[in-house]
Amino acid sequence: MFSRSVARVWAAPSSRFFSASAAHRTKVAVLGAGGGIGQPLSLLLKSDPLVTSLSLYDIRGAPGVAADVSHVDTGSEVNGYAADQLDQALEGVKVVVIPAGVPRKPGMTRDDLFNTNASIVRDLASAVARVAPDAHILVISNPVNSTVPIVAGTLEKAGVFNPRHVFGVTTLDVVRAARFLAAVAGASPNDTAVTVVGGHSGPTIVPLLSQSSHGKGITGEAYDKLVHRIQFGGDEVVKAKDGAGSATLSMAYAGAKFTNALLRGLNGEKGVITPTFVKSPLFEDQGIDFFSSNVELGLDGVKKIHPIGQLSAAEEGLLAACLPELKKNIEKGKAFVA
Numbered sequence: 001m002f003s004r005s006v007a008r009v010w011a012a013p014s015s016r017f018f019s020a021s022a023a024h025r026t027k028v029a030v031l032g033a034g035g036g037i038g039q040p041l042s043l044l045l046k047s048d049p050l051v052t053s054l055s056l057y058d059i060r061g062a063p064g065v066a067a068d069v070s071h072v073d074t075g076s077e078v079n080g081y082a083a084d085q086l087d088q089a090l091e092g093v094k095v096v097v098i099p100a101g102v103p104r105k106p107g108m109t110r111d112d113l114f115n116t117n118a119s120i121v122r123d124l125a126s127a128v129a130r131v132a133p134d135a136h137i138l139v140i141s142n143p144v145n146s147t148v149p150i151v152a153g154t155l156e157k158a159g160v161f162n163p164r165h166v167f168g169v170t171t172l173d174v175v176r177a178a179r180f181l182a183a184v185a186g187a188s189p190n191d192t193a194v195t196v197v198g199g200h201s202g203p204t205i206v207p208l209l210s211q212s213s214h215g216k217g218i219t220g221e222a223y224d225k226l227v228h229r230i231q232f233g234g235d236e237v238v239k240a241k242d243g244a245g246s247a248t249l250s251m252a253y254a255g256a257k258f259t260n261a262l263l264r265g266l267n268g269e270k271g272v273i274t275p276t277f278v279k280s281p282l283f284e285d286q287g288i289d290f291f292s293s294n295v296e297l298g299l300d301g302v303k304k305i306h307p308i309g310q311l312s313a314a315e316e317g318l319l320a321a322c323l324p325e326l327k328k329n330i331e332k333g334k335a336f337v338a
């Protein structure tokens with residue numbers, strides 16, 4: 001099914017997804033592989049020609065997911081690991097994707113997940129520091145604005161933090177922005193890419209519609225509605241799932257898309273640029289040292305952090321609302337590790 005030519009057909013909805021222009025392939029681990037995101041993410045990564053080996057870990061269910069996914073007829077090898085096999089799961093791994101942790105229910109904010117997810121993420125990051133200290137870590141678990149500083153702080157404590165290797169996955173905001181703008185503009189999502197900066201929760205999600213040819217003409221009520229939908233797209237899914245969790249399938253798509261972008265950068269492809277939440281100098285002078293903006297991905301992870309560029313007056317307002325909230329979320333994560 002996924003011969004070279006069919007893989008190209010399958011990748012057609014997005015030319016940046018599952019492109020395999022480079023020769024090297026990589027061992028990838030998914031921590032939380034048994035969950036709502038972890039399962040479809042593992043399937044999508046099994047289909048990515050740049051993945052040579054998949055290591056699936058969860059405190060429950062990963063060996064079953066691995067047995068299932070391993071029957072897919074692509075070249076990569078798949079292994080599942082049980083709760084007491086975290087170190088084995090991480091051996092030789094170059095990229096670690098973390099969707100482990102609890103999701104929201106209606107009425108909760110992402111920050112309400114902090115008490116449960118902070119220690120899950122910290123413990124997983126400690127294991128990565130011990131077994132695969134040079135790995136690139138892609139954090140999906142919420143609240144991302146805090147879990148990324150927790151991962152960074154944990155690695156720092158272990159003496160192995162490399163700011164080029166730690167990423168908060170904000171790709172779902174970018175995916176939603178393109179999709180929702182396409183619907184408003186009557187265009188294809190392939191033509192409505194939007195840079196989304198800031199963080200990953202309500203007002204910290206700042207879409208830069210003025211920098212998009214389709215987005216810049218949208219004003220007034222239509223603009224306010226579109227921004228609100230991008231900022232609160234996660235709530236839309238939480239409400240519709242009615243207590244059964246949050247976005248899983250679109251998140252798996254976004255997680256696989258970001259992983260593929262990173263793998264292409266690691267393989268030497270030039271010009272791979274996408275927003276991601278990283279250790280960043282952009283607002284360091286305001287005490288905010290993690291921020292999502294366009295990042296070029298290269299042979300060693302973060303290659304270049306792009307500035308946010310020219311903002312409209314409305315976007316200046318969104319950014320002003322983002323920064324204090326983001327600062328609070330980052331400080332909460334740091335305080336947890338300190």
Ligand SMILES: NC(=O)C1=CN([C@@H]2O[C@H](COP(=O)(O)OP(=O)(O)OC[C@H]3O[C@@H](n4cnc5c(N)ncnc54)[C@H](O)[C@@H]3O)[C@@H](O)[C@H]2O)C=CC1
Nearest residue numbers: 032034035036037058059100101102103140141142172251
């Ligand atoms: N960054 C983003 O854009 C998004 C983030 N999320 C977040 O992703 C996380 C996971 O969401 P779902 O997959 O829907 O939840 P889920 O509950 O379906 O799956 C979570 C999985 O993590 C596992 N897990 C718990 N503790 C673990 C540990 N110590 N080690 C390994 N695995 C562990 C559980 O056994 C479960 O299989 C949530 O925190 C959610 O808020 C969800 C959607 C978008």
Ligand SMILES: O=C([O-])CC(=O)C(=O)O
Nearest residue numbers: 104142172234235246247
């Ligand atoms: O809304 C949530 O809790 C999950 C999430 O981060 C998203 O869908 O953007």
